[in-house]
Amino acid sequence: TMLSLLGAIALVLVAGTPRVLPSAAGGKNLNSSRNVEINIIDDNFILRWNRNSESMGNMTYSADYQRPGMDNWIKLPGCQYITSTKCSFSSPKLDIYEEIKLRLRAEQGNTSWYEVISFMPFEKAQIGPPDVQLEAEDKAIRVNISPPGTKDSIMWALAGPSFIYSIVIWENSSSIEKMIETDYLRDKIDKLSPETTYCLKVKARLRTPRKVGIYSPVYCINTTAENKLPPPENLEVDVKNQSYVLKWDYAYANVTFQVQWLPAYVRKNPGKHSRNWKQMLDCENVETTQCVFAQNVLPEGVYYVRVQASDGNNTSLWSKEKKFNSDIQTIVLPPVINMKSISDSLRIYIGSPKEAGNKPVNQPYPLSYEIIFWKNASNAERKFLEKKTDFTVPNLQPLTVYCAKARAHLVDGKWNKSSVFSDTVCEKTKPGNTSKSWLIAGICTALFAVLVVIYAVKVLWKGINYVFFPSLKPSSSIDKYVSEQPLKNLLLSTSEEQTEKYFIIENVNTITPVEETDQIDEDHKKYSSQTSEDSGNYSNEDENSGSKTSEELLEQEMV
């Protein structure tokens, strides 16, 4: 019961223990802290603690661990009932990226205490020393690094590919150190002196999360005597007419070369797959310092190539590897240019290139265009650099032929590619001065306006005359009216109803031909009112008919 009580208290304390910071260790317990610490190097866990100075006699220690979300404590092999104050074990089967709890139990007779620490294995883990093997050349040393941890390392299974290796190298005789960083397991340190002893040590490090590993032991090696034939230098890969062209520099004549290649991913591959360089058959024993091979020899991907010289008796060492990406074969096609004349300017349209059969080709690259523009049969050229595909060249001479051609440029970082020039297009500018034509148009409009005003005044005058100064000659006025109104009606519409009305009007007039002026005036008034009514009706009807037709139109449209 005493034990269980202690255990219960410990559990409560453990539950209340805050998460430990990576550097600190231990939680609260009954006695003072034992400085329980965990050290992890690669996959090896070492648990250390201090002995309780107060206690005398045999104290046995046991360690268990608990995975997150579980209730049970699992015994750690090699850490059960030991008397020393440290124990080591290889990573238990757990998730190294999850927080685990480690419980140290000390027993002496009837008393025991617990101490629990909580940590994330990966966070606490330190990168161990890598293993290194060296091969010497005359002016270089080949370094083969075996990554820290075992081949089946759990700790670095995912982080391994991101290791950066720092190689510190110095000449045995001097103490000047040079540091080289590489992320390849096999690399070459060059620009060294022949027949010299060099020493080096290597460590691995991680960028995120930041981890610095332990240095390997120091390895020393002698570089060989200088080789009779130096290796080729300055390898360059270009594309020409659907083939790759590999060029290099070589100081001596009368040598033949051979080329080898390797897919780049192989160098990043830790392990099983062969890292054998393959022979480039098109470049076997070439005598020039260049070699052309077809694109389909190295399909899409990233590759390394290297060149070796031979004069029959001796062979040089391999050149420095040149990395290239098959995307250098990307070509920029020439654009399609069009011109349109607009008054005194020419509008230039740049379209996407067209393949055979007028199919537009999609080039999703960031392109800029260079347009050469000149007057036909002249030598003066103007150059425009545009990113837009639609712009105007203003202030040109009228009725003149201008020509243009364009090419596309792809400039992005290290890339610099251009297309060939497009076809030349020529276009004639429009005739005449715009301002002159506007003037003429303006005058015409003015004249027209004047005519309209005159006509309007005339009508108004007649109207005024009619209203305020009616004529005393009924017949003439009536005749005038009669002659005018039906004409007006005829002019305005051709509906049957109008002609009917026309007849009515005439009847009214003929019925009362001989009357006094007053009556005639009254009749005029009647007449006018009638006509006004008629005209009113007419207008209404017109409106109605008009609206009807519009309705009909709508109906037709809807159908």
Added chain:
Amino acid sequence: MPDMTQKCLRRTLLVGLCITGILSLDCNLLNVHLRRVTWHNLRLLSSMSNSFPVECLRENQAFELPQEILSHTQSLKRDLKEAFYEMSIQVFNIFSRYIFESTWKQKHMKEIQIGLHQQVEYLKQCLEEEENENEDMKKMKEDEMKHPGARVPQVSILELWRYFNRIVNFLKEKKYSHCAWEIVQVEIRRCLYYLHKFTALPRRK
């Protein structure tokens, strides 16, 4: 399984909505190439397996692709790029370390490894290009790192590793069975799909 697809769908929608607000990869030409290569890899993976075998549905597992990273509105463009760079490295890792010749044909193995490596290369170049452009930004970030507030980039890489750890452990547990590989393939295709989606976003400075 229907529940999972619903969850999947919801998550994808959520991510899709979040994505539109966010950043894109901004390496112009490299982006164009990256997009092309990612799409090529997606198609390659799809062509390697025909329809998902029905008997493998039972073993299906949710690996929980960390959405927090993909929809993290605070993360810098650079963090996102680094996350995808790490993701590409891990995918390449899975297809080079854990793949056996019995599972895939030699030719397919090579093709996918070449393609995935190219993807990694483009992302690496993209990050390097940005690093060269923003030397000041880097110094700023390094100062930030000293303060506890800015541990965001480190956390997201760990999340990714947890995710890939789940996948690798699953493969090991199932002893690299055919079904296990089919399931893992589907998951990897999801990853590539998200990467492709990011490359397709309009560029923002």
